[in-house]
Amino acid sequence: MKKEILKVEHLQKIYGNRGYGQPVLDDISFTVYQKDFVAIMGPSGSGKTTLLNLISSIDRPTRGHVVLNGSDLTSLSSKQLAKLRKDSIGFIFQDYSLLDSMPLLDNIVLPLSLNGEKAAVALQKGKKLARLFGLANHLDKYPYQLSGGQKQRGATCRALIMNPSIVFADEPTGALDSKSSKDLLECFAQINSQDQTTIVMVTHDAFAASYAKEVYVLKDGRIEMHIHRGESQKEFFNRILDIQATMGSDLQ
Numbered sequence: 001m002k003k004e005i006l007k008v009e010h011l012q013k014i015y016g017n018r019g020y021g022q023p024v025l026d027d028i029s030f031t032v033y034q035k036d037f038v039a040i041m042g043p044s045g046s047g048k049t050t051l052l053n054l055i056s057s058i059d060r061p062t063r064g065h066v067v068l069n070g071s072d073l074t075s076l077s078s079k080q081l082a083k084l085r086k087d088s089i090g091f092i093f094q095d096y097s098l099l100d101s102m103p104l105l106d107n108i109v110l111p112l113s114l115n116g117e118k119a120a121v122a123l124q125k126g127k128k129l130a131r132l133f134g135l136a137n138h139l140d141k142y143p144y145q146l147s148g149g150q151k152q153r154g155a156t157c158r159a160l161i162m163n164p165s166i167v168f169a170d171e172p173t174g175a176l177d178s179k180s181s182k183d184l185l186e187c188f189a190q191i192n193s194q195d196q197t198t199i200v201m202v203t204h205d206a207f208a209a210s211y212a213k214e215v216y217v218l219k220d221g222r223i224e225m226h227i228h229r230g231e232s233q234k235e236f237f238n239r240i241l242d243i244q245a246t247m248g249s250d251l252q
C-alpha cells in the first residue's frame with residue numbers, strides 16, 4: 001500500500017483581518033504519497049507560494065489541517081515544528097540561498113554540521129551527493145564562482161543531506177537557463193526514482209512540470225485541475241501546454 005507522507009485537508013488561508021476577508025486559498029485538499037513527484041502550477045497570484053508555505057510548515061493556515069508524516073502541523077509548537085523541519089523536510093528556493101562566505105561543500109553539509117555530525121562523516125556524505133549531482137570538481141568554489149545551475153544543484157544537495165522524507169521546491173528553475181533547468185530536473189527525476197525522495201515543486205514552467213507525476217493547477221485559490229502523468233513525459237508536457245493554452249497566458 002502507498003504510504004501517505006502529506007495530507008492536506010480543507011486548507012484555507014486568509015491574510016490579516018483576524019480570519020475574516022477574502023481567502024487566498026480555500027478548501028484545498030489533496031494527498032501526497034511516498035515517491036510522488038508533485039508540481040503545483042497556476043496563474044500569478046493564485047496562491048502557489050502561499051500553499052507551499054502552509055504545507056511545508058513555514059506558515060500556518062487560517063482553517064484546515066496539514067498532516068506530515070502523521071503529525072498535524074497545525075497542532076505543533078514552534079519547537080516541535082523546528083524539529084520536524086530539521087528531521088523530515090528539505091527546502092529548495094529560486095534564489096539558491098547558499099551562504100556566500102562558505103565553499104560549496106561546506107554549504108552542502110551545513111545542516112549535518114549544525115546537527116552535530118562528525119566532520120569526516122558529513123564531508124563524506126556531502127561529497128557522495130555532490131558526485132551524483134555532477135559537482136565533484138566544484139566543491140572548493142564559493143557561490144560567486146559557480147553558475148546558477150551549479151548553485152541550484154548544490155542547494156539541492158544541501159536539501160537532501162539530512163535524508164528528508166519530503167523536499168519542497170519553490171520555482172527551482174526560475175532563474176536558470178534551459179540547459180541548467182533540464183540538468184536540475186533530471187537530477188530531481190533521478191532522486192525521485194532511485195532514492196524514492198518525495199518532491200513537491202511550485203513552477204510556472206510546463207517543461208519543469210512535465211517531470212512530475214502529478215500536477216495540481218490552482219486558480220483563484222482553489223484546485224482547478226489535477227492531472228496524472230501516464231508513461232510518456234512528452235505526452236504529459238503536451239497536455240500541460242494544452243491546459244496553459246485553455247487558461248490563456250495566465251498560467252505562464
Ligand SMILES: Nc1ncnc2c1ncn2[C@@H]1O[C@H](COP(=O)(O)OP(=O)(O)OP(=O)(O)O)[C@@H](O)[C@H]1O
Pocket residue numbers: 015016024042043044045046047048049050051
Ligand atoms: N504576507 C501576505 N500578506 C497579504 N497578502 C499576501 C501575502 N502573501 C501573499 N499575499 C497575497 O496572496 C495572493 C497569493 O500570493 P502567492 O504569492 O501565494 O501567489 P503565487 O501563485 O505564488 O504568485 P506568483 O506566481 O506571482 O509568485 C496574492 O494576491 C498576494 O498578494
